[in-house]
Amino acid sequence: MxxxxxxxxxxxxxxxxxxxxxxxxxxxxxxxxxxxxxxxxxxxxxxxxxxxxxxxxxxxxxxxxxxxxxxxxxxxxxxxxxxxxxxxxxxxxxxxxxxxxxxxxxxxxxxxxxxxxxxxxPPRVREGALDENQLLRIVGAFGISRDRVVAHQWVDNGPGWAVVQLATAQEVLALEPDFSGFPDAMVGAIGAHPDGSRHAFEMRTFAPAAGVPEDPACGSMNAGVGQWLTSTGGAPSSYRVSQGTRLGRAASIEISADADGTVWVxxxxxxxxxxxxxx
Structure with missing residues (x-):
């Protein structure tokens, strides 16, 4: 009742x-x-x-x-x-x-x-570089060429996330993705803001498989990306990410890694x- x-x-x-x-x-x-x-x-x-x-x-x-x-x-x-x-x-x-x-x-x-x-x-259930076929599907959905990708990685802590890194935040913000041919995508894009910006990176996350074309702010993606970047030297042990800009939001996500490798979001x-x- x-x-x-x-x-x-x-x-x-x-x-x-x-x-x-x-x-x-x-x-x-x-x-x-x-x-x-x-x-x-x-x-x-x-x-x-x-x-x-x-x-x-x-x-x-x-x-x-x-x-x-x-x-x-x-x-x-x-x-x-x-x-x-x-x-x-x-x-x-x-x-x-x-x-x-x-x-x-x-x-x-x-x-x-x-x-x-x-x-x-939480621990990632899948990590490591994407295979080339998966990467080509992502860049195809993003409408960009393969050579625009600086780095890429599985950062899956449950939802199924993969991420590609572009050179700049502006390139991330300029994406006009079309997932009509890739409906099972759970993918993000990250790029660096200029030195001196309040945020180190801009993030966008897309989850058509979950019924969410673009998420205004995604903690799980940022968690997996934070584990990847802080463990490989791709980011300092503490940094900020902005997200939701293209959706008219103003999300600010803080990442910090402890000495033992634990990443906090x-x-x-x-x-x-x-x-x-x-x-």
Whole structure:
């Protein structure tokens, strides 16, 4: 029987109101079927809609299920930060004062508390250079020549991400992708801003396979790219990424790598909508 449930929307990765990436969060997802969760995700039509559930392991503070309009994900970054903020805002109390432990399809994810929330990038399930056929499909969808690609990599921590690096942020912003012949793509492009810019890189991410043509700000992609770049010397141990520019957003994503190699992804997460939803 449908009943009212606490529901919030959180703007993630921007300090300017309504300029980041929103996530819808149902704070009590108990008793909902997969079909009901997926139906709500299609209806909100946001990049992700999440459902908070009791944990199934003692180490976790809660369990999270994450849905795009096109299906469920084992992990996603901005929903992790947004759902943690929603859970705290709704009265959630973590076992540890300094961090939250989220259980999701990818396992346990630590979320560090502070002025901004930060999640520890989960292990990549696939890494290494793309094969040439995959790369050619990507550059074909991007409408660019193969020689424009500076570097490329699998950075998949669950959703299926691959990334290509272009020489400049301007080249990334100029992309006019056409994924009509590549509907299963889960791909990003990154390029460097000029020296002295507030952000080191510009990122764009495209997920037609998940029903998200372009994501305004993507934590999971930035997590995998951060692991790649900081471990290979392609970026310093701490840097910022701007995203969402072509969509009229102003996302700012902060990446930092600890001495042990753990990569943290942080940014603002602000509750913008509070209420109830009947499910």
């Amino acid at each position: 449908p009943r009212p449930r606490s529901f919030v929307q959180v703007d993630v990765f921007s300090t300017r109101p309504y300029s980041g990436n929103p996530v819808a969060v149902v704070l009590d997802g108990t008793g909902l079927s997969d079909e009901e969760m997926q139906g709500l995700a299609r209806w909100t039509n946001l990049s992700e809609t999440t459902f908070v559930l009791p944990p199934t392991v003692p180490e976790a503070d809660y369990r999270l299920r994450i849905f795009t309009p096109g299906g469920e994900l084992p992990f996603a970054g901005h929903p992790t930060l947004g759902s943690a903020r929603a859970w705290l805002d709704g009265g959630g109390t973590p076992r540890d004062d300094e961090r939250i432990v989220q259980e999701c399809g990818a396992g346990l994810v630590a979320v560090r508390r502070g002025e901004k929330l930060a999640f520890a990038a 942080s940014g603002a997460a602000v509750v913008c909508v509070r209420g109830t939803i009947t499910l």
